[in-house]
Amino acid sequence: MAAPTSLLLLLLLLLAPPDSSAAPVAGLIPELKFFEKSISAIEEVAGYYLEEKKEEGVKDVSGEQSSADDRQLGNSAADSYGALIFDLPVGTSPPQVLPFVMDITTDLVWAQCGKPGPTYAPTFRPNRSDSFSPIGCADPACSRLMPKYKCAGPSDRCGGTSAFLATDTFTFGTTPAKGMVFGCIGKVPERNLNSTFGSAGFSRGPLSLVSQLQISRFSYFIDDGGGDKSFVSFSVADDAAPAKDKGSRSTPLLKGKYPDLYYVKLTGVQVDGELLKGIPEETFSGSSGVILSTTLPVTYLEQAAYKVLRQKLLTQILQQKVVGVPKSPDEDRLCFPTKEFAAVKVPTVALVFDGADAAMELNVKNYFFNVAGSGQTCLTIRPSTGGSVLGSLLQTGRNMTYDIHDEGGVLTFGPAMPAGGQAAAATKGGAPAPAQASLVTIATLLLLGRVLIF
Structure with missing residues (x-):
């Protein structure tokens, strides 16, 4: 089975029912059952995130944003045991701040699009962004990024009606990155992690943030003490390598x-x-x-x-x-x-x-x-x-x-x-040192210990 770069395969993975069994994995990443395990293991994060946001009285998905000077993008609470979740502004007029899960096993960056559902699920509204643009099926980018996708007609969107590829501006700190390719996905079943968070792919694939931003180095730290020291950072081009930890x-x-x-x-x-x-x-x-x-x-x-x-x-x-x-x-x-x-x-x-x-x-x-x-x-x-x-x-x-x-x-x-x-x-404050993040510093809050599925 080829590595999952197809949007249709991604949808199949997202919509698959969670597998809560503890049998040995018989086909690892990127096999389907393995992704089901991954989704099942952290889907409860979604419920806790929504509950905490409601308790805070937050009216929209942007939450409380840090100042641009400290190059931090919000604080997304996550009752997790390893999932790194951060807020990222998408679109323009004005940007819509959405939570994303850092995933180094997938290349696609995607967000749930359309009108908000009955739950407090963050949803991207394409019609409110002046810079949003669907990728057409006849666009050379469609065949380049999804070579196995078969168009029903030249006027179709690249990926279909309920899930398709598009471009928009993503803002990292104070730096806008125009024309970022991402997946715009319709309704995802509730109580699934993916109905609450988007995905920020950090794999080597052509659609990932690593490839689109030409990232040469990225780092993360997952705080295991229930504190706020967790971070994700990355560097581009030939930025100087940060000093290594003693004992690295x-x-x-x-x-x-x-x-x-x-x-x-x-x-x-x-x-x-x-x-x-x-x-x-x-x-x-x-x-x-x-x-x-x-x-x-x-x-x-x-x-x-x-x-x-x-x-x-x-x-x-x-x-x-x-x-x-x-x-x-x-x-x-x-x-x-x-x-x-x-x-x-x-x-x-x-x-x-x-x-x-x-x-x-x-x-x-x-x-x-x-x-x-x-x-x-x-x-x-x-x-x-x-x-x-x-x-x-x-x-x-x-x-x-x-x-x-x-x-x-x-x-x-x-x-x-x-x-x-x-x-x-x-x-x-939990953000990486400036030398380590030439373009973006993302701080996250992780709270370990409520649920873990074995």
């Missing part, structure tokens, strides 16, 4: 089976500083590597490696005689009663990537997560077949920087910060 490590970004996605090579897993034995050599020998995601909280590890990791953790935890053997026979999960687990000395875990000393030491609270309302603390690493994905939970609390070039690029990840700690690249 780098690994090559690979060009995998799906060239629009970001891959890194995992070479092993450590528990308490020791490399796990018993993982078949071919487990990590694939050329594609591990896919990186900012919208899927849970990490998926190839089943052969997952089984060894799960058994090692289970053995070392049970040896302490603090908790009993998990009652569930499901070997695809590892959960313990939260009250008993609080006394456990949890073994440390690190993912070892290709490169000189490129081990990512994980925060315990991110790989053993207290699932609110369940009384359970569960391992946030799950088994998969067909590939592995590094989810957003394991990325929280550290700077993640992507330097992109045609041959692949480099991923640089900082050391894990203490809960609520300050990212080295951020200022006190």
Whole structure:
């Protein structure tokens, strides 16, 4: 299955019913079922966002905007566990401020268009923007951007009537970017994340912000302490590289089976500083590597490696005689009663990537997560077949920087910060340092911990 650059395929993914089952993923990004997992895992963010906006008495989708001087675009509250959500002005006369989810696994930038529905869902009104322009089916841009789309007639819009490609002005800080291509999508089912937020694609695909703005480097920090230190930033052209965090490590970004996605090579897993034995050599020998995601909280590890990791953790935890053997026979999960687990000395875990000393030491609270309302603390690493994905939970609390070039690029990840700690690249207000964001600085507010689906 080809990487999803088609608007029609995107719609299929968005309209698919959420998959709440916990079976191993049998076909990873960009396979359909995998996207269903991603949507299901964070769709509750939508409901909380709407409730909080109503409580604040906000009458429209713009919310409270920061001044242009500090180059911040609003504060979008998100009860998330890794989703980066920010406000972005779209259109002119005047701009309409809409919330977008940063997604590094998709190339399309899209927003829900049309008249607002019965819920408080942010909706873009094309007829109120003087700079809005649908892309026609006969436009060369349509065939270039959607080569497999078949036009019913030359006067049709590129993509159909209920979902189509268009151009408009997007404003980053005080800088307008004219002629940005994005998807304008009609009604999306309520209570789905995508009925509340648009998507800001940061993949390598031709429609992404990375490609349209010629971004050479982007960074993000997901605060794991319920604070306001989270940010997304990017640089264009040949801007000077920002200073690295002390203790930062780098690994090559690979060009995998799906060239629009970001891959890194995992070479092993450590528990308490020791490399796990018993993982078949071919487990990590694939050329594609591990896919990186900012919208899927849970990490998926190839089943052969997952089984060894799960058994090692289970053995070392049970040896302490603090908790009993998990009652569930499901070997695809590892959960313990939260009250008993609080006394456990949890073994440390690190993912070892290709490169000189490129081990990512994980925060315990991110790989053993207290699932609110369940009384359970569960391992946030799950088994998969067909590939592995590094989810957003394991990325929280550290700077993640992507330097992109045609041959692949480099991923640089900082050391894990203490809960609520300050990212080295951020200022006190949560925005990245000026040297790191030549065009835009986006601050977000993340509140971790209400809902997580395993």
